[in-house]
Each structure stands twice: as structure tokens, then as C-alpha cells.
Amino acid sequence: MQVKVVLNEDEMPRQWYNLAPDLPTPVPPPLGPDGKPISPDMLAPVFPMNLIEQEVSQERWIDIPEEVLALLYRWRPTPLHRAYALEKFLGTPAKIYYKNESVSPPGSHKPNTAVVQAWYNKQFGIEKLTTETGAGQWGSALSFAGALVGLEIKVYMVRISFDQKPFRKIMMETWGGKCIPSPSPYTKTGRKILKEQPDTPGSLGIAISEAIEEAVTDPSGKTRYSLGSVLNHVMLHQTIIGLEVKKQLEKIGEKKVDVVIGCAGGGSNFAGLAFPFMYDKINGAEIDIIPVEPASCPTMTRAPYVYDFGDTAEMTPLLPMHSLGHAFIPPPIHAGGLRYHGIAPLVSGAINDGLATPKALHQLECYEAAVTFARTEGIIVAPETSHAVAAAIQEAKKAKEEGKEKVILFNLSGHGLMDLTGYQKYFEGELQDYALPDEEMQKFLKVLDGLPKP
Amino acid sequence: MQVKVVLNEDEMPRQWYNLAPDLPTPVPPPLGPDGKPISPDMLAPVFPMNLIEQEVSQERWIDIPEEVLALLYRWRPTPLHRAYALEKFLGTPAKIYYKNESVSPPGSHKPNTAVVQAWYNKQFGIEKLTTETGAGQWGSALSFAGALVGLEIKVYMVRISFDQKPFRKIMMETWGGKCIPSPSPYTKTGRKILKEQPDTPGSLGIAISEAIEEAVTDPSGKTRYSLGSVLNHVMLHQTIIGLEVKKQLEKIGEKKVDVVIGCAGGGSNFAGLAFPFMYDKINGAEIDIIPVEPASCPTMTRAPYVYDFGDTAEMTPLLPMHSLGHAFIPPPIHAGGLRYHGIAPLVSGAINDGLATPKALHQLECYEAAVTFARTEGIIVAPETSHAVAAAIQEAKKAKEEGKEKVILFNLSGHGLMDLTGYQKYFEGELQDYALPDEEMQKFLKVLDGLPKP
Incomplete structure (x- = not known):
């Protein structure tokens, strides 16, 4: 009974995967204040040119420099766990795997x-x-x-x-x-x-x-x-997560993943796990790929696909993405995490192309799932990660109803040791479910009036 | 350049190492309130008999049950890191390795x-x-x-x-x-x-x-x-740490360790790393083995070897150990960790037999070392662990002075993410060094009057 799969340093992927050239519908370019596409030069005061090159790259595979590998080795490759205890608790025929990004010194995938x-x-x-x-x-x-x-x-x-x-x-x-x-x-x-x-x-x-x-x-x-999220080069760097998982699954002879799940705020931990599997999906594999967001901040499931600013103060270029409008503010009854008004353009593009099917969950279900997870698998996850855990449990229950031995994979993007206040509020009954009402959403979306459309 | 060494689950040790039968001078038995040796039966209301058997065992190797291995696999084997960045910062010819016990879900070796x-x-x-x-x-x-x-x-x-x-x-x-x-x-x-x-x-x-x-x-x-510490069976379970390290060093062809370091409160993380190396020392290897304590609680370096209670309320059996007396209270200027008045009988025995040479350090040096470690190796260690880091840095500097390419190994027993207040006090200059004055110690030792001597 193998509880987790580790990789040696020399088994770590040597390249990142860039989804951009493989998306069936190319992502439109970012726009400047004049509504015209931003050129790499215009980003030069903000980012160094070597990262701007990655930002606009159409190369599928990008080499990871040796010195960068040596830095990543400090905590990578991270373990892939089989959730035997959770499976047993749920009585599901599904196999549940999770990639444990919580072992980095800061405690997350970031x-x-x-x-x-x-x-x-x-x-x-x-x-x-x-x-x-x-x-x-x-x-x-x-x-x-x-x-x-x-x-x-x-x-x-x-x-x-x-x-x-x-x-x-x-x-x-x-x-x-x-x-x-x-x-x-x-x-x-x-x-x-x-x-x-x-x-x-x-x-x-x-x-x-x-x-x-x-x-x-x-x-x-x-x-x-x-x-730390949203931009193409950030998604690129995070693909090390999913690329490691592929090697780990291969190592234990697990040939096929049926469901891939990640929580999504800006989108980077989801993209990191899922993009390498989208590559398979684009090439014909049948995989359900599910980014999960809170019902209180329903960017992917309900917001329109628009050009919007990345920040409230309208200083960034306009990005093509699903957005609740850059003035969006989530309600205080929400315990935090995944509050961003937009979502990475590459994730938006994948949703538009049918490669990912987003889902919105309520926070009480997410905390309940997180507590179940802590009491079976033993890891206290971050409030953000609880959304991925809850979706994985939903899928495992569905597999039980259908009597299918599905393989479910999710990203454990971070531990919750620095965010225990959310758990406390949950235990004390202070949290409530909240789905953004449509009329509220329409108000927030007003800031998009007059902006160009993708 | 290998930054860390990992083991697969099937490479994990299958037995714990029991130091008791190998100590040149056998540890005297615990005593009851009547001053007579405690029999296993007398401990039965407190501990289950299967653990009492381990507590009194004189077997050198004790099998780890398969089901226990499956539980330990949740986070074990833990990585062994080479501290290249710290070595470079110190300009030392020494090689520094540390065993990273902070990756367990609760964040320590416990x-x-x-x-x-x-x-x-x-x-x-x-x-x-x-x-x-x-x-x-x-x-x-x-x-x-x-x-x-x-x-x-x-x-x-x-x-x-x-x-x-x-x-x-x-x-x-x-x-x-x-x-x-x-x-x-x-x-x-x-x-x-x-x-x-x-x-x-x-x-x-x-x-x-x-x-x-x-x-x-x-x-x-x-x-x-x-x-969670002090007793023989606790030390036994922790030896998985040092036994893993031996396999990891073997894997990279590192034949000889010169210095082994662990911080010691009750003694369990030190024992866990060091006891398997004491086995080598008993069999002729030259190794400096250093348990480190705070100068404010100098149990190993200055307290007498006595029979004392494990608790202030005198409810436990009398244990043979170095002790400051069971009424000992460390001063409030100390940031916490390693405050226990006694130390595990097996660790005390090892010190008496010359197998370990304890050292006491001041807390400012320890926090300084911890900050250096965070800014080079990237891990924020627990305040307790900072004592091991500081001692490792001292040894690496000594190796530099002597121009020797020593191999130094220490136990990173836990991360400090739940104990950041100590760091805050350090940065704000609120912490002071404090060595227990001799007259203070003599006062605390008075509670030992009238108790039997080992």
C-alpha cells in the first residue's frame, strides 16, 4: 500500500508547459489605455524583459534553467498522496490523489x-x-x-x-x-x-x-x-505541479486520470496542476477539468468574458478575462481567499474553449470538507484549498452513486496553519453561505461600460 | 548538485533502535513513592501494556508494525537537506546537513x-x-x-x-x-x-x-x-529520524559524520537523531554528539544527576535524570521552548557515559542563527530548533578556523510558523540573554532534598 509517491531531484521536469500555443482559440492581447494592443516594450518599466518574453511566448515547452532547478529543489518535487483514509471514510470506489504543495517553507504553491x-x-x-x-x-x-x-x-x-x-x-x-x-x-x-x-x-x-x-x-x-497570479508567465511556472504529477502517476502505473480539480482565485494553482492535463485533453483524452470558486465571488461561473483592468485603480493593462468588474468587493461573511474579481486570461480561454468546466461552491460545504479532510488525511488545508477538497469529495460521492472506479486528482495548494481564524469562525457558527445576487453583480459590472470587448 | 535526499516508502527503516541495552552503564529503574523500583504492572493504569513493554525493553531492535509504517508514510520519510546556501554564507569548508522534520502536518517531529x-x-x-x-x-x-x-x-x-x-x-x-x-x-x-x-x-x-x-x-x-518526551518508548519511536538519515547519507556516499546536533528539552528530537549515531560511537566511531539547551534552563550542562519527579505535582514515578528540580520555572524573558526541568533518563545516561557532550546557548545567538538560516536556507525554524541551528553554525565556524572539511548534521525538529511571536520580540529588541545564576539554581534544587539518589 503506497501512501504517497516521491520523486528524486533528477526526476523533476526540466521544462515548463505553455498552454498558449495549444489553446484552440488564441487569447486576445492585453490592451493599453488607448485600446490598442500592448507591445512587450510597453511592459518594460514594470517587468524585466526575460519574463516579458515568457509572457508573450508561443513556445510549447520552455527550458527551466539549471540554477532555477537548484532553487526549486529546496522543497520540490512535492509528494503526490493517495487519500486512502478519505476514500474509506466516503466509501467510494474512486481513487483520490492529491498533490501536496503545502510542504514549501511558506506553505503554499506560490x-x-x-x-x-x-x-x-x-x-x-x-x-x-x-x-x-x-x-x-x-x-x-x-x-x-x-x-x-x-x-x-x-x-x-x-x-x-x-x-x-x-x-x-x-x-x-x-x-x-x-x-x-x-x-x-x-x-x-x-x-x-x-x-x-x-x-x-x-x-x-x-x-x-x-x-x-x-x-x-x-x-x-x-x-x-x-x-503572483493571473499573468501567462505565472501560469507557466506553476505547470511544474502537473508535470510532476504525471511522472508520479506513471511511476505507480496509474494510466488515466478522470477528474482534475483545483481551486481558482487568480487561477495559478489550478492552472499549474491542470494545464499539463489540458494538453492531453486537447489531444483527445477524456478528462473532466474543474476549477472551483466560491459562490460569493462567481467569476468563472457567472461573470461575462470581457476586457477589464487587473486592479481597482485602473493602472494595469486591460486583460481579456471573465470578470466581476474591477470594483468588486466580496461580502464580509466570507472567510477569505479566492476573492479576486477576474481570472487568468489563459484560464478564461480554456473555459471558453470547453477545456475546463468551472464550479462554484458555498463556504460552509468547503469548511465541512476541510474538517473531514483534516480528520482523515491529517492535513489542515488553507481556506482556498478547501474548495478543491469539497469538489473532490463531491466527485467521489458521484463515483460511488455511479459505481465507477474513477481516478480523481486535486491540488492541495496550501496548508491553513496561518489562517486558522476561518476554522474558528466555522466552528463557532459565525460563517454563512452567500451567493452573489444577480442584481448585485450587475451593479459591479457597470464599471465595464465603455471598455473594449474581446 | 543534490540539494536534498529523499527516500521512497520502501526504503524506510523497518525497526526502531533501542539505546538502552547498548549504554555502557545501565539506566537505573524508575522508583515509586516508597523509593522502590516501579514494576511494569504499576504503570498499567497510566499506559497500555504494549507500550510499557517497550518502555522496559532491553531488545536492541524493535519491529515497526506494518500498520504503523502506513501511518508514518503520511509524511515520512522526511527529506535530508544539504545546507549549501548556509555553508556559502559562512564560508565554511564544512558540509552541513539537516533532517527536515518540519514537513509533518503538525510541523514538528512530535x-x-x-x-x-x-x-x-x-x-x-x-x-x-x-x-x-x-x-x-x-x-x-x-x-x-x-x-x-x-x-x-x-x-x-x-x-x-x-x-x-x-x-x-x-x-x-x-x-x-x-x-x-x-x-x-x-x-x-x-x-x-x-x-x-x-x-x-x-x-x-x-x-x-x-x-x-x-x-x-x-x-x-x-x-x-x-x-510526548522523556520516556524510553518515546525516544525509541523517534529513532526513525536518525535511522532514515543513515540511509540517506549512504545513498549519496557520505561515509562519515563528524558532528551530530539536536536541541533538547525533554530530549526526544535529539535522541531521535543521535541515538543511531551513538550506536556507531559505542562501536568505535569518532563522532561529537551535542545536545543543546538554553542557558536559562541548563539541565544537562549544570544540573545534578538525581532522582526527580517528572511533574511539579509529584504524581509521576521518580526518574533518574539531570534535573533542576521539579519546581523549576524559567524566567519570562525567555521566548519559550526547552523549558523542562529534567531530561530523558536515556539522554542523561548517555551524557554520564561520555557519549554526548551537552552545550548551553543564549537565546539572542539562537534567534540570530535562526534569522540567518531563514535568509539562506529559507526555512523559519521553531524557537527550540534555533538552538540546534546556532550550534551547527558554531561548529561550521570552528571547522573554518581549523580548515577542516567536517560533516555536520543537525535536526531541524520543527518550523516556527505557529511561534512567530518570539521572532517579533527578537526583532523588536525585547529579548534578553539570561543564564540561570548559581544561587537561583541552588534554590530550585532544594526540592530534591530527601529524595533517593541514583
């Missing part, structure tokens, strides 16, 4: 792109990266990456999270990252907002604006901005 | 014995385990074990920790464990203390007393008590 971005920036001569963080996961991962690669990291953390989650700041500082509450007095944007609304709790939109402003206005030209 | 104890209790027909917890690590590990094995877990948590560390309680509850502040109204001991001192912050001694009382007074006879 370092898979953080260390890579840090390395490419360093190669390009960059000395400092700025970024934003909401709950703190991305800021932690980039601070970790900065320590490994030797880059200065500055994280603008949404003020309300900064105040409520002091431990995330300590994590970042321990890795040498600088974490400051946003809005801050260090940027024009921050100063303006602080003057107008001194007591603002901040927002991810403001934090993004501050981080980009600091990067593009640094007179030395040695500062760039880093984004 | 589940290595928790799941084993839970399994043996279950086999014996036990339905419920009680235990105490200070900072919360052991209570978390046993709750995790209870979920995996299917046992009810009740954790008496020292009230001040219960109030200050609410996240530990949520962890335990997520795994289905019940965590209550001690003193509690559920035991005679608890009620008595609550009546006399309603505002007491509690103590580990009181919590142990409550946990044992609940176990031995359960009329069903289906409840037992579980201890």
Missing part, C-alpha cells in the same frame, strides 16, 4: 513562481521587487524568494490585513522582506488616499497601484514589480 | 511518537487518551494522531498558553481533539487549585496531574495517558 520571478529579475540586473499582498500569502512567498535569490523585497499589504494578521508581517520580515501597510506615505497614490481618507482600511487595488508606482518611478531603473 | 502511541493504545482497546500541553506542540501532534488512528483526545493546556495561543486550540479542534484550559473543573486536582487560586495561570505540572488523574480514574478503564 513559491513556484516567486523564486523563478526573483531569479529572472536578478539575472536582468534588477535589485528590488515590489508587490502587493492581501491575506499575506504572496508577500510571504516573494519575501522567501528574495532571501534565496538575494533581492530586496517590498510588500504593500492591505492595511486591514496588516492590522489583523500581524504574523504574516513577521514571516516576511524574518525572510528579510519589508512589509508596510497600504495606503502608505511612500507613494503619490498612497499620500493622496491618506489625505482624502485617513482611516481607510485599504484595498488590493490601492496596494497594487502603490507597488507599481514605486517600481516604475525608481530613478535607478533597478526596481520592478512582481505579480 | 507525530513520530504521537501516531505510534495512539496506534498501540488503540490496539490495546483504549478509546481515549489524555495529555497535557504547554506551548501546544504536543497537544497538536496527539490530536493529529487521534484523528488518524481513531481515538478521542483530551488535552489539558496550561491556562496562560491557552489564552495567549488561541490558534493551537483551533488546530487541535480541527483534528477533533478537545482542548481545555488547566486547571479545569473536570478533575479533583483542578477543582482544588481553582478554589485556592481562581486566577492562577496554570502550569505544566498541574496540567500533567489533571491528565493523569482523568486517565487513571476513568471507571471504564478505556482511558490512558500519553507523554
Whole structure:
């Protein structure tokens, strides 16, 4: 009885998989403020050219540099687990596998792109990266990456999270990252907002604006901005997850996966696991591929496919994606995670092409699934990851009803040890289910009026 | 360049190593309140007989049952890392390896014995385990074990920790464990203390007393008590750590280890790594084996070898060990971890026989080492583990001075993600070094007057 499958370092994939050239319908380009396609040069003040090349690449396979592999080896390859205890608890004939991304030092899949971005920036001569963080996961991962690669990291953390989650700041500082509450007095944007609304709790939109402003206005030209999801090169770096899984399944003779599941906020952990399986699907394999989102933030299942800004402050290019509008704010009864208004253009494209079938779940079902998982498999998952767990349990129950020995695979994108407050609220009955009402959604979508259509 | 060494499940050791029969000087037996040796039967109300058999065993190798292996596979074998980045930072010719026990779901080495104890209790027909917890690590590990094995877990948590560390309680509850502040109204001991001192912050001694009382007074006879360190069977279960390391070093052709280091509170993570190497030392190998403790709690380096109680309330048998006296209380300027007044009898015996050479370190040096480690190797270690890191850095610097290519190995016993407050205090300059003054120690040692001598 093999409980988990490990790989040696020399068995790790040597290339990332780029879905872009294989999508039946090419993803439209990002647009500038003038409505015209953005050229790579126009992104140069924000990102280093070597990452911009990956962003626009149409190569299917992209080599992972040896030095990057050595960085990834710190915690990769990650284990693939067979969920025997969960299967037994559910009495399902399905086999359930999960990829355990929680074993990275910051506790999630995010370092898979953080260390890579840090390395490419360093190669390009960059000395400092700025970024934003909401709950703190991305800021932690980039601070970790900065320590490994030797880059200065500055994280603008949404003020309300900064105040409520002091431990995330300590994590970042321990890795040498600088974490400051946003809005801050260090940027024009921050100063303006602080003057107008001194007591603002901040927002991810403001934090993004501050981080980009600091990067593009640094007179030395040695500062760039880093984004933890949504963009093509981020999805690319995360495909190491699914590529490892394929090798692991091959190692134990598991020939066919029937269902692939990942939770999706910006889309990167889902893409990381699923894109290598989409390659098989494009080439004729029958696989159900399911990105899962909360019913309170139904980007993939209900929002239109549009051109929208990546941030609230309208500083980013317009991206073609499913979006609830860049002014979207999820309700406070939601415990956090997966709150982004949009979703990666490549994931949107895959949905449009019928390669992925999104699903929205309510948070009480997700926490219930997470508790079941902790009490069977023993891992306390992140609130975001609980959506993937709940969908996997649904599929396993369906397989039981149908009497089918399906193979179900999901991404355990992170542990929940830094986010136990959500569990506490769940145990104390403080959480409620909430599906975004249609009239509410229509209000949020108004910000899209007048923007170009893909 | 191999960054870490992994093992497949089928490469995991199939037996634990018992140091007891190999110690040149046999460890004296535990004594009862009458000063006479405790017989196995006398421990039966507290522990199941199958674990008592391990506790008193003189067999060198003890088989790990197949079902226990399947439980350990959930997170084991754990990786052995080569600390290339730390070596480079230090400019040392030494090779530094560390065993990464932080990848277990509760984040430390403690589940290595928790799941084993839970399994043996279950086999014996036990339905419920009680235990105490200070900072919360052991209570978390046993709750995790209870979920995996299917046992009810009740954790008496020292009230001040219960109030200050609410996240530990949520962890335990997520795994289905019940965590209550001690003193509690559920035991005679608890009620008595609550009546006399309603505002007491509690103590580990009181919590142990409550946990044992609940176990031995359960009329069903289906409840037992579980201890996370100190005892022989706990050391035994932890030897899986060092036995794995030996296989890992063999796999990469590393023939000889010069220095083995572990931090030691009760002694279990140190013993787990070091005992298999003591076997080599007993058989002629030259190895420096170093258990590390805080200068504020200098059990191994300065306390006498005596018979002492394991708990403040004098409910346990008398154990032969180095001890500061069971009334010892470390000063509040110490950030936590490794505060136990005694040390495992087997570790004490090894020290007496010259197999291990303990060292005491100050906490500022330990936090400094931990921050260096986080910024080079990328892992934020537990405050306890920082002592092992600091000692490893000292040895690597010594090797540099001597120009020797030594092989240094230490145990990364746990991550610090649940204990970031210590790092915060360190960054804010709130921590001070403190070595227990001799006159203070003499005061604490007074409780030993009149007890038998080993």
C-alpha cells in the first residue's frame, strides 16, 4: 500500500508547459489605455524583459534553467498522496490523489513562481521587487524568494490585513522582506488616499497601484514589480505541479486520470496542476477539468468574458478575462481567499474553449470538507484549498452513486496553519453561505461600460 | 548538485533502535513513592501494556508494525537537506546537513511518537487518551494522531498558553481533539487549585496531574495517558529520524559524520537523531554528539544527576535524570521552548557515559542563527530548533578556523510558523540573554532534598 509517491531531484521536469500555443482559440492581447494592443516594450518599466518574453511566448515547452532547478529543489518535487483514509471514510470506489504543495517553507504553491520571478529579475540586473499582498500569502512567498535569490523585497499589504494578521508581517520580515501597510506615505497614490481618507482600511487595488508606482518611478531603473497570479508567465511556472504529477502517476502505473480539480482565485494553482492535463485533453483524452470558486465571488461561473483592468485603480493593462468588474468587493461573511474579481486570461480561454468546466461552491460545504479532510488525511488545508477538497469529495460521492472506479486528482495548494481564524469562525457558527445576487453583480459590472470587448 | 535526499516508502527503516541495552552503564529503574523500583504492572493504569513493554525493553531492535509504517508514510520519510546556501554564507569548508522534520502536518517531529502511541493504545482497546500541553506542540501532534488512528483526545493546556495561543486550540479542534484550559473543573486536582487560586495561570505540572488523574480514574478503564518526551518508548519511536538519515547519507556516499546536533528539552528530537549515531560511537566511531539547551534552563550542562519527579505535582514515578528540580520555572524573558526541568533518563545516561557532550546557548545567538538560516536556507525554524541551528553554525565556524572539511548534521525538529511571536520580540529588541545564576539554581534544587539518589 503506497501512501504517497516521491520523486528524486533528477526526476523533476526540466521544462515548463505553455498552454498558449495549444489553446484552440488564441487569447486576445492585453490592451493599453488607448485600446490598442500592448507591445512587450510597453511592459518594460514594470517587468524585466526575460519574463516579458515568457509572457508573450508561443513556445510549447520552455527550458527551466539549471540554477532555477537548484532553487526549486529546496522543497520540490512535492509528494503526490493517495487519500486512502478519505476514500474509506466516503466509501467510494474512486481513487483520490492529491498533490501536496503545502510542504514549501511558506506553505503554499506560490513559491513556484516567486523564486523563478526573483531569479529572472536578478539575472536582468534588477535589485528590488515590489508587490502587493492581501491575506499575506504572496508577500510571504516573494519575501522567501528574495532571501534565496538575494533581492530586496517590498510588500504593500492591505492595511486591514496588516492590522489583523500581524504574523504574516513577521514571516516576511524574518525572510528579510519589508512589509508596510497600504495606503502608505511612500507613494503619490498612497499620500493622496491618506489625505482624502485617513482611516481607510485599504484595498488590493490601492496596494497594487502603490507597488507599481514605486517600481516604475525608481530613478535607478533597478526596481520592478512582481505579480503572483493571473499573468501567462505565472501560469507557466506553476505547470511544474502537473508535470510532476504525471511522472508520479506513471511511476505507480496509474494510466488515466478522470477528474482534475483545483481551486481558482487568480487561477495559478489550478492552472499549474491542470494545464499539463489540458494538453492531453486537447489531444483527445477524456478528462473532466474543474476549477472551483466560491459562490460569493462567481467569476468563472457567472461573470461575462470581457476586457477589464487587473486592479481597482485602473493602472494595469486591460486583460481579456471573465470578470466581476474591477470594483468588486466580496461580502464580509466570507472567510477569505479566492476573492479576486477576474481570472487568468489563459484560464478564461480554456473555459471558453470547453477545456475546463468551472464550479462554484458555498463556504460552509468547503469548511465541512476541510474538517473531514483534516480528520482523515491529517492535513489542515488553507481556506482556498478547501474548495478543491469539497469538489473532490463531491466527485467521489458521484463515483460511488455511479459505481465507477474513477481516478480523481486535486491540488492541495496550501496548508491553513496561518489562517486558522476561518476554522474558528466555522466552528463557532459565525460563517454563512452567500451567493452573489444577480442584481448585485450587475451593479459591479457597470464599471465595464465603455471598455473594449474581446 | 543534490540539494536534498529523499527516500521512497520502501526504503524506510523497518525497526526502531533501542539505546538502552547498548549504554555502557545501565539506566537505573524508575522508583515509586516508597523509593522502590516501579514494576511494569504499576504503570498499567497510566499506559497500555504494549507500550510499557517497550518502555522496559532491553531488545536492541524493535519491529515497526506494518500498520504503523502506513501511518508514518503520511509524511515520512522526511527529506535530508544539504545546507549549501548556509555553508556559502559562512564560508565554511564544512558540509552541513539537516533532517527536515518540519514537513509533518503538525510541523514538528512530535507525530513520530504521537501516531505510534495512539496506534498501540488503540490496539490495546483504549478509546481515549489524555495529555497535557504547554506551548501546544504536543497537544497538536496527539490530536493529529487521534484523528488518524481513531481515538478521542483530551488535552489539558496550561491556562496562560491557552489564552495567549488561541490558534493551537483551533488546530487541535480541527483534528477533533478537545482542548481545555488547566486547571479545569473536570478533575479533583483542578477543582482544588481553582478554589485556592481562581486566577492562577496554570502550569505544566498541574496540567500533567489533571491528565493523569482523568486517565487513571476513568471507571471504564478505556482511558490512558500519553507523554510526548522523556520516556524510553518515546525516544525509541523517534529513532526513525536518525535511522532514515543513515540511509540517506549512504545513498549519496557520505561515509562519515563528524558532528551530530539536536536541541533538547525533554530530549526526544535529539535522541531521535543521535541515538543511531551513538550506536556507531559505542562501536568505535569518532563522532561529537551535542545536545543543546538554553542557558536559562541548563539541565544537562549544570544540573545534578538525581532522582526527580517528572511533574511539579509529584504524581509521576521518580526518574533518574539531570534535573533542576521539579519546581523549576524559567524566567519570562525567555521566548519559550526547552523549558523542562529534567531530561530523558536515556539522554542523561548517555551524557554520564561520555557519549554526548551537552552545550548551553543564549537565546539572542539562537534567534540570530535562526534569522540567518531563514535568509539562506529559507526555512523559519521553531524557537527550540534555533538552538540546534546556532550550534551547527558554531561548529561550521570552528571547522573554518581549523580548515577542516567536517560533516555536520543537525535536526531541524520543527518550523516556527505557529511561534512567530518570539521572532517579533527578537526583532523588536525585547529579548534578553539570561543564564540561570548559581544561587537561583541552588534554590530550585532544594526540592530534591530527601529524595533517593541514583
